[in-house]
Amino acid sequence: MSALNIKKGSTSHSAYDLRDPHAEIAGRHTLTVLTDNDPGVLARVAGLFTGRGYNIESLTVAEVDHKGHLSRFTIVTTGTPTVIEQIKAQLGRIVPVHEVHDLTVEGASVERELALFKVAGTGEKRVEALRLADIFRANVVDSTLESFVFEITGTPEKIDAFADLMRPLGLADVARTGVAALPRGI
CATH class of the missing domain: 3.30.70.1150 (ACT-like. Chain A, domain 2)
Known part of the structure; x- marks a missing residue:
């Protein structure tokens, strides 16, 4: 640490950028998940995040198709691209899940x-x-x-x-x- 308590290379604006250029940067992602509207699905989705130490910053759930009994989860979380891909893959493996989309990378939303x-x-x-x-x-x-x-x-x-x-x-x-x-x- 310098006398000003600024770590060298802590930003890309530093004259001595010491950050790993190959390191993944964590970012905010908005995921949408279409599921069956069954008891326990919310607990299973939340449990997936909790069990792996991922944080949910925002979560909304509502039935979007009354005839098909489908609900849409909108989940805002933070992670590196690798972590987000893991989350999407693990969500896709939950039995009542029909679709998982990362709106942050799939285009405008x-x-x-x-x-x-x-x-x-x-x-x-x-x-x-x-x-x-x-x-x-x-x-x-x-x-x-x-x-x-x-x-x-x-x-x-x-x-x-x-x-x-x-x-x-x-x-x-x-x-x-x-x-x-x-x-x-x-």
């Missing part, structure tokens, strides 16, 4: 998340919260004299940005659905 924010405040902070909500196209779904509940949809980055701006204005509580995603086009 649409990702959205829904969040509810309770913001408590009075006076100028209350006015500023309403102004920012309007900029972010957030809807007021509940209001009292002391607080608002805002509903906002968008990318996870948009939701994070809104949360960062609401914290100093009295952010009291947050509920997020997790990412829902589909590939673009046909």
Whole structure:
């Protein structure tokens, strides 16, 4: 370590880039998994991640075909390309799984998340919260004299940005659905 507590070669901008050029870089991936809508499938999918030490950053599940009794899992996880391939292969081996797709590498996709924010405040902070909500196209779904509940949809980055701006204005509580995603086009 140098006197400034900066590791040499810790970034590609360093004059002495000491990183292994062949090392795989972990990245965020959005996976969609089409499964039978049967009891225990969620536990089996979550167990696959837990048993191998993989983290699920976001998980949404809902029945998407009532006649065919099919559910779609949208899973956001982080890993190297090798780890992501292992996850996809292991998911594909679970009996009720029909399809596994990595939307991050398969092409353009649409990702959205829904969040509810309770913001408590009075006076100028209350006015500023309403102004920012309007900029972010957030809807007021509940209001009292002391607080608002805002509903906002968008990318996870948009939701994070809104949360960062609401914290100093009295952010009291947050509920997020997790990412829902589909590939673009046909």
